[in-house]
Each structure stands twice: as C-alpha cells, then as structure tokens.
Amino acid sequence: MTHPELMMTRAFELALSGLGSVSPNPLVGCVITKDDRVIGEGYHRQYGGPHAEVNAVQSVQDPTLLKGAEVFVTLEPCSHHGKTPPCADMLVRHQVKKVWIANTDPNPLVSGNGIRKLEAAGIEVTTGLLAATGEEVNKRFFTFMRQKRPYIMLKWAETADGFIARKNFDSKWISNAYSRQLVHQWRAHEDAIMVGTNTALHDDPKLNVRDWTGTDPLRIVVDRNLKLPKTLKLFTDDAATICFNEQQSAQQSAVEYVKIPPTKSLPFMMGFLHQKGIQSVIIEGGSGLLQSFLEENLWDEARVFRSETTFGDGIASPTYGTNSRLLAQPANEQDVQGDKLITIRNNR
Secondary structure, three states: OOOHHHHHHHHHHHHHOOOOOOOOOOOOEEEEEEOOEEEEEEEOOOOOOOOHHHHHHHOOOOHHHHOOOEEEEEEOOOOOOOOOOOHHHHHHHOOOOEEEEEEOOOOOOOOOHHHHHHHHOOOEEEEOOOHHHHHHHOHHHHHHHHHOOOEEEEEEEEOOOOEEEOOOOOOOOOOOHHHHHHHHHHHHHOOEEEEOHHHHHHHOOOOOOOOOOOOOOEEEEEOOOOOOOOOOHHHHOOOOEEEEEOOOOEEEOOEEEEEOOOOOHHHHHHHHHHHOOOOEEEEOOOHHHHHHHHHOOOOOEEEEEEOOOOOOOOEEOOOHHHOHHHHOOOEEEEEEOOEEEEEEEOOO
C-alpha cells in the first residue's frame, strides 16, 4: 500500500528544488502513483513555466496509467488561466482517482476552487496531509498572500562579546568563510536584500550572489536624506536598486528612488515591495535598521551568526537579547565550522 506521508514528503523535496526560481509563484512538488508504485513526479521549475502537476504528468511514460492514479501535490492545483492553463482541469481530463493536497492555496484566484473542480468531477480529494510542513516550505508565498508583505528575514553576524562592527564600522571578518558562503546561498533564494545608510556607506557592498550559483536579489538601500555618494557600487554598476528616501520619487538609470513617509516608514516600504511582487527580503544591516524591524515586531525569521571573535569595543549588535518577543521564540542552533548559527522564528 502506498504510504501517503512518504509520497507527500517526496513531493516537498521536489518542491524545494524550485527555491530561488519560481517567485512570486509558490513552491510546488507533485508525485503520481498507480498500483502502489510511483509512475511520475515533477515540480514547478521556473516562474512562467509549467506547473508541478504538468511536469509530473509529462514524466509518466505510459499516459494510460493516469486514469485511476493517485496524485500527491503540495499545494491545491490551480483553477484559473494564468501564464499556464488550470492544473485542476488537466487532472480531471486524465481521470485520476484521488488527489492528496498538503495546503489549500490562499491566492484568491484559487482558494478552494481547484478542490471544488476536482470534487465536481468525482475525484476524491484529501487536504491537510503534512500541512505544517507545507506551511514551512511555502512560508514566503503564504506570508505574501496573507499579510500583503514580503517574508522578512533578519540576518547579522556578531562577535562573542556582542558587536556587529568596529567603531569605524568595519565588520570584516566576524563570521568565517563557510558562514559567508551560506549567506550567498540565502541571497540566491530570496527576492530582495536591504541595507541601511551606514552599511552602504562604509561597506560599499554589491549585495549580489558570488560564492554560490543563483539569481542576484533586488537590491534595496534606505537613505532617508539622500546623503550617500553616487559613486557607490549600488548606484554605478547598472543592476536594479531601490533607494527608499524621504526626498523624492524618481528613476535614474537602474536606480528607482521611492519617497517614503517620515513615520510608519517600514510598513510603507514592505507594502511597496508587496505591490512589486517581492515575496521575500533579507535585512542585512546595519544595526539600526535591524533594530527598527525588531522594535516594530515586523519580521518573520532571524538568522544570527555568533563567532568566537571578540572586538572589545564597537557597534553593538541588535539588542535581541532584551527583546522579550524575540526571547520568547524557540531558537535553533547549529555549528558552522566554529560559528554558531542561531535561527529564530517569530511566532507572534
């Protein structure tokens, strides 16, 4: 007998293969079984390309086996015409027997309509299979749809004595080479990366993907009074950059200047990014910008590297240790070649 949990677990593994390539679409994997054996599998590989169910169906060598088959899909099959035809209609056409679904789709264009199409055609549907895992896999998409903002990830490296940089803002190198490579992998997975004025000024970062293979995230800098010199890499290398500021809205070459209000500016920025279809953003510093997100409780996940290095003096890391909301969250710790990576989820 086919083990439903095992099949859905495999579908999640497939879904995660699309990380960094499918946004603003969700991560979706699909496994098809017939007579207790897998006959097809697939995942959503690229935004605008075929969905997971289509790729899984096309992988079946003998299409006649699809009649009476069982389908395990991590997210409710779509029911509307977007860049591709409805997957629910395709499953109906192939006369599958049963569809197992981890999560219903919060997209208003779907939101149960795919399930209703399947059931109206006489196909048995079971939802909620490993739903908690599905929530984790599609945390970016679900946050984007439900809260109308990107999934917000805070990231910083701190010394053993609690500093994020030296007094002169120099932060090289707190974390080790393995940790820094991991950060580039994360950049390839997320839609955007944001830094504050001091980080842009003193580090002059490119904010791209280097020690990994993947797509560069959209770069964002907060420069409220437009004090940053136009000679910085963020403004001169022709890669797309958003500059949030309180002075003007304008497009200058590859840089989009977006005027923000002096108060409640963080929710405004996140709302603007939502409108642009940005599903996730990494806040990489500096300390002041990170602290502001913590104080407004406007974050979903924090990833903190704590090294064995000490500075003795410098710019203090965000005071998450005294932030009761953050302290109340369970933390996961892992060793990265001597650095301690602390991951905390905001359960609000």
